[in-house]
Amino acid sequence: MPDTPARPFAVDPAPGIDLVLLGGDIGIYALARAFHEEYGIRATVVTRKVVGPVADSSILETVEVGMSASEDELIRALLEVGSGKASGPAGHRPILLANADFLVSLLAAHRDRLSQYFHLPLLADDVLATVADKAAFSEVCEQIGVPTPRTVVLDFAGGSTPEVPELDLGWPVVAKASRSSAYNAVSFPGKRKVFELHDRAQLLDLVGRLSAAGYTDRFVVQEMIPGDDTSMLSVTAYVDTRGKVTLLGGAQVLLEEHTPIAQGNPAAMYTTDLPDVLEQSVRFLEHTGYRGYANFDVKIDPRDGIAKFFEVNPRIGRNNYYMTAAGANVAVPVVADLVEDREAERMVPQQEILYSIVPWMLLRRYIIDPDLRARVREIGRRCTVHPLSYGPEGPRRRAYVLAAQANQVKKFLQHYPRPSADGF
Template sequence: MPDTPPRPYTAVSTPEVDLVLLGGDIGIYALARAFHEKYGITSTVVTRKVAGPVADSSILTTVELGMAASEEDMVAALLQVGRDKAARPGGTRPVLLANADFLVALLAAHRDELGELFHLPLLDDDVLEAVADKATFSQMCSEIGVATPRTVVLDFEGGTAPEVPELDLGWPVVAKASRSSAYNAVSFPGKRKVFEIEDRAQLLDLVGRLTEAGYQDRFVVQEMIPGDDTSMLSVTAYVDTQGRVTLLGGAQVLLEEHTPGALGNPAAMFTTDLPEVFEQSVRFLHHSGYRGYANFDVKIDPRDG
């Protein structure tokens, strides 16, 4: 019997759903595509530059602001988009989403004015601040017995170089911004998402470059957990408005990104059950008061499990 040819895909238009997205990376395209496949809608994307996956797509329209656009320009553009949509006869109140930490922080900082025009599915400020800060995240994990790498926090408050203590973490160590929203505001030669630091001299050099660039937040220095890309695990969860974890998905990473700006992002994974990791993830979500979608990166230490 011959194979039945696949039926052509047809999205069913749902006019009572509207979506506005801030940003222009592949994650923004993925959100636009998911909403299009479910609701048949064309999303509006507000971005500094139209390029890559959001360029020439038939499932979204773009508002390009230019690379020099400030965060204030982004908020002004969103407000204009919201007012334009509200002025249309029979227009529906759009949902506003972003896919990068610093853009989520931007929406949260302007939640009152944006909330007059958009549905804003955002965490409360105190929860967002706690879970988006790697230093605070580690502290919260320790409160509920969830293991994290040993961590030393360097504070660049006021733009001054912190004193670097003698470390008992072994070399090399991992160094990264405590909050990516603050790190996004600075630029310097050799900037990376995550640094592998071989010795104290390299760490002092990084501290100097961060200070010269005007960085004014915390940086975390952590022990290096051995293992290649395949040692990484990923957990995706959803917490409903009542605080119930209604979705848990686990995966083992096969390959990560290795470009400086995306180091550590999973590029290929296969799904698998992770009961012990699921239990710890749920414990953290309940402890933090988190709501919405969440993702955890997990690495099992081969030295002690």
């Protein structure tokens, strides 16, 4: 099922619009692509190492800082880029975006210095501290009546080993760091983004490994919500500086990545209308005073049919191109808000599209429900998109996309060779 031909893109760069990105993954390229499609501009990507998703691209320029670069060196590189653009003939003030929790936290920690040169669509520090913490997220959801899985919090503050209470969540349980930015700072054997734990012994073993690694933040233990990857939903939003939600859309996940460090990142999804879930997302965003991009992870609980909210990422998310491809270009609301200083109407996806970074023959293997498989195949025949497959790019990029898809096949056969009832 080949990619649908690319949408028309702007030929001439729009005046007064510029973009700087911190990072180098698929989500970063997807942001650069969205801005290029809408405004014809070439983004500047600042990254420790230029890797496949942003290498050899005609729609962006890269600034490689080096793998050993400290956080201070990353900030200095951004300030140098911003200063250069401000003093250039156009005098641009770029929008600055990151798409990893720890990099968003880094930008927030240096917002005063960076705001001299950049538009920063960032949350206020107190809001960021709340929404980026999965434990605090669950507490807020309970307060406003947004369903979440039952949760127990283990606190490693000060390097102490927390006492593990008797759990009334059933087994297995799911365990994950409360803040991924804090989890990034530790390393230990068997480290994963998300853990499936089958008994108390496994939980105690994980607690011991976290403590030995010097982890000093909170870890959440949640009830396992049944259902495979096709029970997951993704919601993407933008809240402008006036507090208005000007971008809102969702998709049903079909397949998630299953490597230890990328567990849970959507690999395939299709856009669909999710009225109740979208309404609850808006309720959360308005209640917390949220600003900027947001990406919610949600799962339909087959036991009661209720959508349970897992977390909100304080960024647009790695899979953001599904919104742009479906007719809600993610660049438009932030430009309207910060560059044009106008109140935009809410943008929502206009088309039903299949977003996939894996080949169809691999994807169909994991869609067990024959009715869903038939529906997805029909959607894919009308419109299938891969975020890295973009018409203006040259042959080296096209070769990279083919190689990346082949590598996905290899990774799935290694880490998730056959679909399971719970997605683990």
